[in-house]
Amino acid sequence: MIDLGVRGLSGENKIQLAAKFDDFTLAVNLDLPVRGVSVLFGPSGCGKTTVLRAIAGLAPQVRGVVNIAGELWQDEVTFVPSHLRGVGMVFQQPSLFAHLSVAQNLQFGLQRTPESQRRVRYEQALDLLGIAALLPRKPAQLSGGEQQRVAIARALLASPTLLLLDEPLAALDAPRKAELLPYLAQLNRELNIPMVYVTHAMDEVSQLADYLVLMSAGRVIAQGDLASTLARPDLPVQFAEERSTILDTRVVELNADFHLTRLAFGCDGSGGELWVPNKQHQLGQAQRLRIMARDISIATTDEAHSSIVNRLPAQITALLPTTHPAHVLVQMSVHGVTLMAQITALSQARLQLAVGQTVWAQVKAVALL
DSSP: OOOOOOOSOOOSEEEEEEEEOSSOEEEEEEEEOSSSEEEEEOOTTSSHHHHHHHHHTOOTTSEEEEEETTEEEESSSOBOOGGGSOEEEEOSSOOOOTTSOHHHHHHHHHTTSOGGGOOSOHHHHHHHHTOGGGTTSOGGGSOHHHHHHHHHHHHHTTOOSEEEEESTTTTSOHHHHHHHHHHHHHHHHHOOOOEEEEESOHHHHHHHOSEEEEEETTEEEEEEEHHHHHTOTTOOHHHHTTOEEEEEEEEEEEETTTTEEEEEESGGGOSEEEEEEOSSOOTTOEEEEEEEGGGEEEESSOOTTOSOOEEEEEEEEEEEEOSSTTEEEEEEEETTEEEEEEEEHHHHHHHTOOTTOEEEEEEOGGGOO
8 A cells, every 4th residue: 555645734623543443444644624625535445434433423442533623522531422522414314303394303403502602593504505495394305415405404503613424425316416516515615614524426526625635445545635636646546547637717608509618717817718518607607627637638739620629838847757657647837727637658758748848738628527
């Protein structure tokens, strides 16, 4: 196993955990930021859920230190019980009380916190999750996505110090998952409640994460802010296919004739523009864009007759070896914005690519996420 060490944002959520299980040994050291969404990503069985349960105080067999924003929940002599840890937890299954209405389920969460200590207002939770119309219904009358939105609202109404989400979209089909993701993103933007989110789905990572922890076999392989972690050249084989560039963009044009959206990225949109398939975008809307490193090709001349509509003039800033001997990672600057392309060493040799060279980065619109 390759241990790439610890890089990225420093923070005050310090978590050091260790335990032995039948199928793996847990040994993690996390330094998570106190704001935003920290995502634990890795294959099933790598220990993500165990870490989440240990943070919540639901895994007393796991030893170590859990210090959240300077508040000690666990160490060698201290173990604060789960109900006193100030966590809100959302699981794969909503676990709503079937005999209660949505309104009554929400009141259960609200009553966990004295009124003087509540940080999330009832109406605020309803608006953020879009569930005001669901209040009279019973859980059996809701879709899976609606049930999960109610479960998240119930957790928020307890005004937690930390919100823990254990694969909350895993049980949903693709349409319901697409329906719920924007609500989760909005929570991150509008609430000052840090979240730790467990998933093995990269689309959730790319849309929600501020800080990323890559896990395998009970260990942390890499951690850091999302963009720099996904762009690292030293990612081991099991994560190399996820190597990406993350761009914060803004919608500047909607082309109805070809069903495309034009996005601007970089400082004040001056870094460049990309066309992507239109998915109910709105002018001025902020969009996070993920470009897989393997989906960027490089040309030494501007291929005007190419079917690839996204062609960006760029300067090569680094040529980096990867953990696969056939691959090279080409780091490029587009008006100060960094793009990463993964190509073969053969292509690098044939094109005679070199640091400082001006090239064209080509990205298929249909490949953009």
